[in-house]
Amino acid sequence: MNTPTRLAGFGVVAAVVFGIALLVGRAVGPVAASDADSPGHDTHADAAPAGDASPDSAETETELPGGLMTSQDGYTLTLDRARANPGDAVPVSFSISGPDGAPVTSYDVQHEKQLHLIAVRRDFSGFQHVHPTLSGGTWSVDLALTPGTWRLFADFKATDGEALTLGTDLAVDGSYEAAPPAQESRTATVDGYEVTLDGDLDAGADAKLTLSVSRDGKPVTDLQPYLGAYGHLVALRSGDLAYLHVHPDGEPGDGTTEPGPDVVFHTAVPSAGTYHLYLDFQHDGVVRTAAFTVTAGGTGESKPQEHGESSGHAH
Numbered sequence: 001m002n003t004p005t006r007l008a009g010f011g012v013v014a015a016v017v018f019g020i021a022l023l024v025g026r027a028v029g030p031v032a033a034s035d036a037d038s039p040g041h042d043t044h045a046d047a048a049p050a051g052d053a054s055p056d057s058a059e060t061e062t063e064l065p066g067g068l069m070t071s072q073d074g075y076t077l078t079l080d081r082a083r084a085n086p087g088d089a090v091p092v093s094f095s096i097s098g099p100d101g102a103p104v105t106s107y108d109v110q111h112e113k114q115l116h117l118i119a120v121r122r123d124f125s126g127f128q129h130v131h132p133t134l135s136g137g138t139w140s141v142d143l144a145l146t147p148g149t150w151r152l153f154a155d156f157k158a159t160d161g162e163a164l165t166l167g168t169d170l171a172v173d174g175s176y177e178a179a180p181p182a183q184e185s186r187t188a189t190v191d192g193y194e195v196t197l198d199g200d201l202d203a204g205a206d207a208k209l210t211l212s213v214s215r216d217g218k219p220v221t222d223l224q225p226y227l228g229a230y231g232h233l234v235a236l237r238s239g240d241l242a243y244l245h246v247h248p249d250g251e252p253g254d255g256t257t258e259p260g261p262d263v264v265f266h267t268a269v270p271s272a273g274t275y276h277l278y279l280d281f282q283h284d285g286v287v288r289t290a291a292f293t294v295t296a297g298g299t300g301e302s303k304p305q306e307h308g309e310s311s312g313h314a315h
């Protein structure tokens with residue numbers, strides 16, 4: 001596929017994860033190219049059905065963020081049961097069928113796992129990032145579920161396919177009160193850790209986000225690798241829960257990447273709007289999640305966040 005080619009041009013390959021997520025922000029490229037009908041630009045020729053000259057059909061395929069669809073490229077995510085009772089450890093199982101209709105049983109390892117499952121209630125409560133176990137084409141895991149509608153994201157790469165993130169809803173019985181709409185929030189406290197987020201999101205533009213971890217007022221400088229990185233960042237767009245999964249600049253053990261307190265990410269969000277960001281990080285053997293809410297402006301908009309303070313970190 002053309003993914004590697006595009007990423008090479010992007011220049012922040014380290015930030016890109018599981019394939020398509022960040023390409024969303026690159027969508028400007030293909031659109032402009034198709035308008036110009038540049039010779040040698042064969043992406044659309046490959047993607048569009050023969051005889052269909054409409055650029056729209058091809059663009060739709062290449063521009064969608066991850067996680068919005070239950071079925072894509074022949075792969076379909078199906079829950080064994082789309083309804084569950086609430087509980088602290090609710091068994092949830094699902095399968096992913098391939099282009100031949102049969103459950104996929106062979107997956108490539110990405111970031112140390114064959115499949116990453118993200119679960120979040122649709123009002124952005126109860127984020128979980130877990131790793132189900134595979135048995136005969138069925139994935140199983142326990143989730144902590146409160147009443148409400150949950151979105152499940154399966155982030156995987158079937159051995160015969162491209163990296164995909166499929167999404168589906170799980171209805172959890174019981175009455176509940178929806179969480180209030182999130183306000184902009186750039187400081188998170190979890191288990192005595194304080195995590196701050198510095199940097200702005202801009203629709204379609206590369207953004208540098210610096211997350212800094214401290215405990216008891218002291219910077220944490222001995223973060224532990226979790227799934228091959230000092231942090232994993234999931235961004236979900238408010239409204240449709242479009243999914244982006246971002247990994248930080250640098251890797252543990254590469255000789256230059258410090259184990260905190262800063263973890264630096266580069267990402268590009270597909271549109272202006274509000275994004276919920278979840279940082280998974282590991283310290284003292286425990287993985288914790290820090291949650292943020294950030295509003296992305298359109299290109300050229302001014303934002304209240306101060307840039308200057310983070311510029312001293314030479315990463």
Ligand SMILES: [Cu+2]
Pocket residue numbers: 113115116117129130131227
């Ligand atoms: Cu994972």
